[in-house]
């Protein structure tokens with residue numbers, strides 16, 4: 001048998017970063033949106049208990065440091081292994097990943113594959129675990145993994161893993177332009193730069209901005225564009241100063257809002273319509289400021305079985 005799962009990328013519409021905690025993580029208050037840039041994970045059970053992975057990349061080529069591991073460092077393999085250990089499964093699985101989400105781009109591609117592997121292996125091994133049970137395992141795999149199971153719009157608290165669907169009344173569908181950089185950025189390095197830039201100053205407890213929530217409730221792209229925020233942006237720009245020119249170019253081409261996605265270096269631009277998105281995409285592509293430009297829509301569902 002084979003079970004295939006489609007899983008989206010995420011954008012942080014707002015990302016407020018608090019102080020570093022004792023466990024080395026930072027407390028976060030973020031609003032996630034899942035967008036229709038999808039990876040696919042296909043799981044095929046095998047009798048010998050081994051877990052293997054292959055990766056077919058459709059994402060633009062990235063630097064060597066961004067290569068996706070094809071051993072037990074791969075987050076999809078870790079997810080399958082955690083599920084297997086937790087449930088005492090004897091079978092193994094071959095995982096085949098088709099990647100379209102940029103690697104180390106701040107769009108949670110690795111976390112997405114982990115979420116997809118949980119759903120695919122749950123089906124493939126016939127475990128019948130509920131979404132809530134999978135959610136608990138997801139928190140152990142990474143801060144972003146629970147949201148990729150959830151999808152839609154959601155608030156993330158704790159270190160990002162405490163996902164609450166408080167935005168049930170949010171409306172609208174949004175047109176994004178995504179500018180993908182040639183070489184990724186390491187998430188811990190960006191948090192490290194955030195700490196360095198604070199230079200020992202007191203960091204406030206993070207909170208979700210009210211204007212962002214009200215923009216989502218209203219379903220108003222102009223309001224949402226003005227309310228986008230990211231506390232990691234200064235750190236990402238400090239490590240990659242050239243991203244500032246990309247942000248400026250997109251704004252000049254008519255973006256309602258322009259922001260570094262999560263820990264970067266992907267930058268995202270909110271457009272008023274698909275046609276306006278195309279103008280922004282053309283301007284970015286013509287200026288050759290990034291490796292690839294794609295258009296995406298959000299919000300969309302989280303990790304879902306498609307076979």
Ligand SMILES: C[C@@](CO)(OP(=O)(O)O)[C@H](O)COP(=O)(O)OP(=O)(O)OC[C@H]1O[C@@H](n2ccc(N)nc2=O)[C@H](O)[C@@H]1O
Nearest residue numbers: 024025026106107108142143144159160187188191262263
């Ligand atoms: C920044 C965010 C924003 O959504 O995503 P990306 O933009 O990287 O995709 C997330 O917080 C990333 O989540 P994820 O990529 O799952 O990170 P994890 O594996 O949990 O952590 C990787 C490392 O990032 C740092 N980290 C992560 C989350 C957090 N709240 N505080 C941190 O300081 C820690 O150094 C940690 O060891």
Ligand SMILES: Nc1ncnc2c1ncn2[C@@H]1O[C@H](COP(=O)(O)OP(=O)(O)O)[C@@H](O)[C@H]1O
Nearest residue numbers: 068074075103104105106107108109110111113
């Ligand atoms: N399935 C996977 N897909 C992508 N990266 C993975 C995967 N498994 C492990 N990784 C590692 O995780 C790192 C961060 O990847 P990714 O989740 O794409 O970035 P980000 O945290 O910036 O969103 C990569 O550089 C790679 O070494």
